[in-house]
Amino acid sequence: MLDPHLLRNDLETVAEALARRGYPLDVEHYAALESRRKELQVHTQELQNERNTRSKSIGQAKARGEDIQPLLDQVGRLGEDLKAAEGELEGVRDALEQLHWDMPNLPDGEIPDGEDERDNQEVRRWGEPTEPGFEPRDHVDLGEQGGWMDPEAATHLSGSRFTVLVGDLARLHRALAQFMLDLHIRKHDYTEIYAPYLVLPDAMRGTGQLPKFEDDAFRVDDDPARYLIPTAEVSLTNLAADRIQEAGRMPLKFVAHTPCFRREAGSYGKDTRGMIRQHQFDKVELVQICIPGESEACHESLTGHAEAVLQALELPYRTMLLCAGDMGFAARKTYDLEVWLPGQQAYREISSCSNFADFQARRMKARWRNPETGKPELVHSINGSGLAVGRALVAVMENFQQRDGSIVVPDALRSWMGGQEVLEPGR
């Protein structure tokens, strides 16, 4: 959520910034609503003031033992007028609030212009695209030929966009998650968190998945309704919701390995092959909660923590600075990490690291006490995948495949694989 003061005082600037990311803000409509709100609020508060004053004097008269009836008569239809004013004000406020919930974050000033991924900027590149010296297979061929994937079973169980992993590959998948988790805990100083996979609507609203992207999430229609998390970002970031952090304890650094659930509505026909885009996938998620002045540095460091995973796994990747039009709803600035996939002869997203500044914090009332002012102020939030486990598995398979269809286990993973060095087909 954007700062309402900014919207009031600098609407044009906000509109221009939002236009950069393709969000059309109806300035006139907003300004009209806002001035109506002001009018109604002043009026309502005047009436409330009058009611309070009169009630107070009635109380005092009664305490003195005087006759109250004349004062009661004077109150007249004040109550009805007030009720009407309050009702109207609430209507306007709801309308404004609706707009606020739906408005995306302002892009950072240094973000490149652009509409989609074609305008993203490559910031750096690590490693060279793998040259196996033979025609590389993609992970689906490798998985099925090795007997490590059972797509028919997955479809039979759950329909499209699900995966069943078997044997050594399932173990490798687990090893990847464990390796990532341990790396972040031991080397990057994150606190491991185990958190719910089902969350209330407020949590989804806090991080920005609701109300606008209801269709992207799986909802469980219990009472109350809950949502399957589309990312652990929701659970982890909301740990700071409705709280006031002590300044000395930040940045908070959380890491969790969780499954993620996405409906992938609107992506029909996209990445239908293999396990690039699934309704259910595992992810190791990094979240930092920090004071405003440190969020840029924290964002850079978190991105580095995600990159460290790729480097440890010896996977070639590039770091992309997303253009204004390609960023997610809540982000102010985002780096995507794209890993090289020999099977696709392309770089594909494997991590997205974003700085949300105070956008999520305002939604979920996540604050810290600023020792300089003594007042609670909004924190900044940052998150990133470190990494998507399913896609990391795909990347390892494709980059470490050998001519015979076997897959070499990257050095970094071997201790999590009981020392196993190669995945041999059929096991």
Next chain:
RNA sequence: GGAGGGGUGGCAGAGCGGUUGAAUGCACCGGUCUUGAAAACCGGCAAGGGUUUGUAGCCCUUCGUGGGUUCGAAUCCCACCCCCUCCGCCA
């Protein structure tokens, strides 16, 4: 699922329907004292919002959430949510 208890400021914890935005304690901030610190003592200290050039003043809202009664609700009524204790069930 059944029975009972409870949800109040950063925390703990009072609160006859009428100057209660809320006692008190802790924490925190400032001061006195001290070589310094501690202790003691004095003072300050909720959040959000409106108006405004204003971190001044004035005003509004907020005591789990949503309704209701009333001139007036933290206090009364209704519904819901959550927490705790006991019973049942269960990994």
